[in-house]
Amino acid sequence: MDKFLKRQTMVGESSSSQNLPADPGIRPKISEYHPNIHDEIRRAYLQKGPCQPRKHNFPQRKFGNTMCRFNPEWFTEFGNWLEYSISKDAIYCLCCYLMRTESGEQGSGDAFIVGGFTNWKKKERLGVHIGGPHSSHNQAWANCEALMKQDRHIERIRIQLIAVVNCIRFLLRQGLAFRGHDESNNSMNQGNFLELLKFLCVHNETIDRACKNAHKNVKLTSPDIQKDIVCAATSETTRSIINDLGNDLFAILVDESRDISVKEQMVVVLRQGYDGASNMRGEFNGLKSLILKKNQSAFYVHCFAHQLQLALIAVAKKQVEIASLFNLVATLTNVVGASCKRRDILRKKHANVIREGLENGEISSGRGLNQEITLKRSGDTHWENGINSEQRAEAHSLLCSMQSFEFIFNLHLMRKVLRITHELSQALQRDDQNIVNAMSLVKDTLLEKVFGFCEKHEVAIPNMDENFIAPGRSRRKLPQVSNLHHFQVEIFYQVIDWQLKELNDRFSEINTELLICVACLSSRDSFSLFDKKKLVQLAKLYPRDFSSVELLALDAQLENYILDMCSDSDFDELTSIVRALILLVATATVERTFSAMNIIKNKLRNRMEDEWLNDCLITYLERNVFDTIENEKIVQRFQNMSTRRGQL
Structure with missing residues (x-):
């Protein structure tokens, strides 16, 4: 058993012929190797060829009164199978050793397989061993040829398979479809997979030869095989x-x-x-x-980014004026987007405005800046000249709404809010963003620029000290407030208050506590945010990881921690929290x-x-x-x- 395992291990480590005994007199039987590697052993011997030490000094044997020795010229005559064993001073048959079955007889019995043939005076016995077309020797030789052809066939399949894998790699990385509507040979729409494989064949002779010489029953290009490879x-x-x-x-x-x-x-x-x-x-x-x-x-x-989005949506739904703003913008987008002519007019006007702004230094240039414009001076656009009365009425209504002070105020308000929250949202969606960095971004205020905008675009500005008049509603049923109070308190303050309320409602108390506690581990400004009490509270949130005894010891351990951190220069460059707590930020x-x-x-x-x-x-x-x-x-x-x- 140990002998068998040793041989199996030896072959398993390498299938190259140098690891197998070359001398036929000392080789183990093929049957002694593991069945799974029989063909591997046979291929190795066939690739190396029969053992024929032509320069060996062959010893003489005494046959009666005559001394004879092996004739090396027999190597030339029977070169494809004849082998000589130096250790046994005997000849063997390579193909019979590799392929002959255990049962059955042939010329000279087992002499050319087991014991070796040594009667140098009987050369004719070599011909007897070969025998007729259906002899054991010729059958063994035919099996050897078939094995080598199979080996070449498998190599062609392997080349084709690697080509298929590379095609699949490309399609998977690009997220492209595999199949075509018609994958027949003469089709012009075979699909991405077959077209790509065909491209490889055109530019690689080895792949082309392997694919063309593959047997018809090889289905490496079939959908089932593709799915298995994926x-x-x-x-x-x-x-x-x-x-x-x-x-x-x-x-x-x-x-x-x-x-x-x-x-x-x-x-x-x-x-x-x-x-x-x-x-x-x-x-x-x-x-x-x-x-x-x-x-x-x-x-x-x-x-977090989703919660921020939900908070903004809730504000838009609660505030009637803001909801009307988004409805109007959606309608405007549909009107402009429904006509290529309208889009072309808008782009042309936009280009002129951008050019004028750049020349005056009013706007900045840069990648991704000033790509769209949504509001024009009165008369800049001519959609009122529609081909029918309905289009003219719709365009007139949109222009009137867009040129109102209330629309412009709400537009600037939400533009500023969305600009602030967009920066925060982008930070929350970055994989490398940590909690402290994300929380530190909410530091902006809303600046009023509505008056200057209206003056520039010739939009009427109401007197802020006069009473606000709600369109379509009775004045007697409403409290009398000034325009300033309406825009500043009823819209601006209310939108901000609702947004804060929504953020507080959607960011739960436990989330806030986790964020605050984790922020205490930040190394920014020489660990200025370090708070021992909050870190102990953080540990209490994980009772399975911190026992009551460990919590008592944690107080002193945190004292040592902050002393070590502040005194060790290796931590001076730290700017973020690393694995303090695996929380979702992005x-x-x-x-x-x-x-x-x-x-x-x-x-x-x-x-x-x-x-x-x-x-x-x-x-x-x-x-x-x-x-x-x-x-x-x-x-x-x-x-x-x-x-x-x-x-x-």
């Missing part, structure tokens, strides 16, 4: 991510959305926290409760997943199965990991997924 690539990508994660701390982001076929899909991200569970519908509802049952310290932290990964889902599963691919969608999404989203996976690993995973005709 599944293998996904498995290797996932395995790489899990291995990289190792024993590190992690949390879960979870969210759901409906795809193009109105089917509910869920994304799970192992990263910073779990998100959106309270808003989930359908089959995934209650995920937050399930997680909390398993771990009460798995605090729910909703997507959830862009989840949103990018849903955006990618709309790319992968679109109107033309709306019948994708969930497993196929999952595999395509993982490799598309995790391209940086997918790119590191070698083709060999994908091929081996593909090979092991099911029984294949040949080991690749």
Whole structure:
């Protein structure tokens, strides 16, 4: 048994011929090797060829009164199979050693396989060993030729398979479809996969030859094989991510959305926290409760950027004037967007305004700046000259609304609010943004520029000291307030108050406490935010990690911590919190997943199965990991997924 294991290990380490005994007199039988490597052993010997030491000093043997020795010229006459053993001073048959079955007889019995033939006076016995067309020797030789042809066939399949994997890699990274409407040979619309494979064949002779010489029953280009290869690539990508994660701390982001076929899909991200569970519908509802049952310290932290968006939406819905503003902007967008002529007019006017502003130094140039303009002077646009009365009436109504002081005031108000919150939202969606940095961005005030804007664009400005008159409403039923009070208190202050209220309602007390406590670990300004009491309170939120005894010791440990931090120069350059607590600050990964889902599963691919969608999404989203996976690993995973005709 030990002998068998030693041989198996030796061959398993390397299939090259130098690791196998060359002398036929000391070789083990093929049957003594593990069955899984029989063909590997045979290929190695056939590639090396028969053992023929032509320069050896062959010893003499005595046959009766005559001394004879092996004639090396026999190597030339029987060169494709004849072997000589130096250790046994005997000749053997390579093809019979490799392929002869245990049963059956042939010329000279087992002499050319086991004991070796040594009767140098009987050269004719070599011809007897070869025998007729159906002899054991010739059958063994035919099997050897078939094995080598199979080896070449497998090599061609492997070349074709690697080409297929490379095509799939490209399509997965770009999020492109595989199939075409007609994949027949003469079709002009075979789809991205076959077209790309054809391109590789045109520019690579080896791939072209392998594909053309492949047997008709090789189905490496079939949709089923494509899906298996993509599944293998996904498995290797996932395995790489899990291995990289190792024993590190992690949390879960979870969210759901409906795809193009109105089917509910869920994304799970192992990263910073779990998100959106309270808003989930359908089959995934209650995920937050399930997680909390398993771990009460798995605090729910909703997507910060999403909460900010929800707060702004709530403000727009509550304030009638602001809601009317968004409705008017939506109507204006529809009117302009419905006509190419109107868009061209707007672009032309916009270009003139930008050119004038740049010349006067009123606006700045730069990438992404001043790409659109939404308001013109009276008479700048001529949509009132529509082809029918309905268009003229609609354009007139829009212009009247746009040129009112109230519209301009509300527009500037929300423009300023959205500009502030946009900066915060972008920060919250950055993967590298930490909690303290994100919280420090809310430091702006709203500046009034409405008067200057109205004067520039010739819009009438109401007297701020006069009473405000609400359009279409009786003055007697309303309290008399000035225009200044209406715009400053009833709109501006109310919008700000509602926004603050919405933010306070949506950012729960536990979230706020977590953020404040974690901020105490910030190294900014020589740890100026350090607060021992708050850090102890943070530890109390995790009773499984900190016992009552450990909490008592934590007070002194934190004293030592801050002393070490402040006195050690290695920490002078620290500007952020590193792994103090895995909390969700940026959830862009989840949103990018849903955006990618709309790319992968679109109107033309709306019948994708969930497993196929999952595999395509993982490799598309995790391209940086997918790119590191070698083709060999994908091929081996593909090979092991099911029984294949040949080991690749």
